[in-house]
Amino acid sequence: MNQISHNWAGHVAFGARSTHFPRSLAEVQALVRQAPRVRTVGARHSFNAIADTPGALLSLRRLERRIEIDPAARTVTVDGGITYAELCPRLDAAGWALANLPSVPDFTVAGATSTATHGSGDAHRNLAAAVAALEIVTASGDLLVLRRGEPEFDGAVVGLGALGVITALTLDLVPRFELRQDVFHGLDFDAVTEGFEALMASAYSVSLFTHWAGDRVDQAWLKGHPDASPPALPCGGRPAPGESSPVMGRDPTGTTAQLGVAGPSYDRLPHARIGALPAIGTEFQSEYFVARRDAPAAMRAIRKIEAALHPALIVSEIRTIAADTFWLSTNHGGDSVGFHFSLERDWPLVKVALQALEAALAPFAPRPHWGKLFVTPAADLQARYPRLADFRELAVRHDPGGKFRNAFLDTYVFGH
Ligand SMILES: Cc1cc2nc3c(=O)[nH]c(=O)nc-3n(C[C@H](O)[C@H](O)[C@H](O)COP(=O)(O)OP(=O)(O)OC[C@H]3O[C@@H](n4cnc5c(N)ncnc54)[C@H](O)[C@@H]3O)c2cc1C
Incomplete structure (x- = not known):
């Protein structure tokens, strides 16, 4: 597939002028630097236009797959295009697992964590909670690395694609079970x-x-x-x-x-x-x-x-x-x-x-x-997020020109 025309359910036609499948971090950075408007799409499983853009649509599925396990830290670092289906059997074979998963394994880790995708279980937080660090190509094309505990981290993990292109994530592991x-x-x-x-x-x-x-x-x-x-x-x-x-x-x-x-x-x-x-x-x-x-x-x-x-x-x-x-x-x-x-x-x-x-x-x-x-209505939705103003400031700090904005974000995050 060389084009991405629709979401998985088929009812959202992406309005992007061009679609790109970068194969390296350097290519992602070059594309982001050149494009006036850009968004990243994961596995296309969202049911609304959250991933759409009128500019350049980036898919990371041709990035080289990264699965780097650090047994001492109990973490794995993965690329921004990998899916749970690709990752989890490899972790299992190496003796490790993620603590929780969604109902289907087809989503990208970056796309799922960006929307707070979740599984179930009283003791389990959503899948974004497994993220220990994020590597993001921001609007300038530079690389931003955020680790758990740093001031911007809690704003960036469920980021709706608004901060930039997530090119790598470090996730907590548990022993396979x-x-x-x-x-x-x-x-x-x-x-x-x-x-x-x-x-x-x-x-x-x-x-x-x-x-x-x-x-x-x-x-x-x-x-x-x-x-x-x-x-x-x-x-x-x-x-x-x-x-x-x-x-x-x-x-x-x-x-x-x-x-x-x-x-x-x-x-x-x-x-x-x-x-x-x-x-x-x-x-x-x-x-x-x-x-x-x-x-x-x-x-x-x-x-x-x-x-x-x-x-x-x-x-x-x-x-x-x-x-x-x-x-x-x-x-x-x-x-x-x-x-x-x-x-x-x-x-x-x-x-x-x-x-x-x-x-x-x-x-x-x-x-x-x-x-x-x-x-x-956007105003009702926004009233339910006490840190919304902090998120807006964070997004504007890393994307002052609104390169990663789209109609969905303009309405539900930045509207009013
Ligand atoms: C059959 C089915 C079952 C589902 N089950 C569940 C479930 O069990 N639990 C649940 O909570 N949800 C569920 N969902 C919803 C789904 O988890 C979310 O829509 C999820 O975001 C989809 O991930 P994706 O990889 O397809 O991302 P996309 O839908 O392609 O993108 C989602 C968002 O992530 C951003 N994004 C993607 N990749 C990157 C990146 N590398 N860098 C920056 N931003 C990025 C996009 O711009 C967009 O804003 C289900 C959906 C389907 C179709």
């Missing part, structure tokens, strides 16, 4: 809301899938250590009779192994196996984060709008994410719960559903996922 995955069907809705904290703490990573219908939560996927005793039946659920798809009744081909079979963490934490995701998407996605203490009330509020939601809804996923300190993180400042919605690829239907969802969740001041669809 195995997990088993157990799926339960038919949980009782009231038992889930009443016992939410205990349920979500009952394994290393817990995801709930549901269609918000009636008095049931369709499924709980529990990913736990293989030597822990098998999970007790949660909230009235019963063990799934076989492998399950996140969407009840659908073909589970392509999902990571279930039924308690242990395997490497990189092949259990994501729901989809490496290579299973189709090259072109057939769905839309949205997700909203609220304070974890509000999870039961938010669940009850969502269930009340099922009539507006159902025409658009494929499946919903509920996950927990621990608090972090990144200025633009959707999980900034408090433990949160994410309500994810896989939706039909039909904007008029989806818009109605999102308007109803956002109205239902308004009392909880939800933060929408930066890489998914939302209809939140």
